[in-house]
């Protein structure tokens with residue numbers, strides 16, 4: 001299978017996934033990494049692994065739809081089976097989502113449906129939560145609202161800062177994102193009208 005990863009920043013999840021593919025732990029290749037920011041550190045890391053990289057600046061387009069159309073064309077040129085959002089900090093419009101329906105995934109650092117959007121670690125702390133976590137979900141037109149595939153929980157301790165939570169969440173991200181991608185690439189996981197289905201069972 002062919003995977004395109006979209007990033008905006010560090011790209012540590014992208015790197016982890018690309019390494020899983022290169023080590024044959026996932027039956028797929030990351031064929032391109034595309035960023036909306038030139039300073040996304042992940043671009044250089046992907047290039048080091050010999051992966052094609054592209055920078056599609058959102059600042060050059062009049063509106064979100066125009067940007068998404070340009071992004072669709074760049075992504076489509078790699079003929080991906082799966083599109084992975086890994087710290088891609090842009091809301092995608094139906095222009096993008098409908099072009100790749102059923103084959104876009106995101107990882108979101110909260111126990112969805114809690115804390116959609118930004119600053120999830122701080123929001124969990126501010127709410128006095130005693131647990132937090134991360135969710136992998138299919139992307140639909142609703143922001144952070146597509147069917148959840150897998151979640152991992154972490155404890156919140158009284159002294160924790162947002163950075164502590166981010167670090168604890170990242171560890172879980174490196175476990176669950178490759179696992180879900182492995183399922184998808186083995187044709188065990190799909191998005192249906194009812195929701196996410198794994199091995200024939202609705203999740």
Ligand code: GRF
Pocket residue numbers: 007009010011012013014086087088107108109134170173
């Ligand atoms: C991750 O915490 C992910 O959950 C969120 O953005 C972060 C990306 O981190 N969507 P990295 O760029 O993969 O290091």
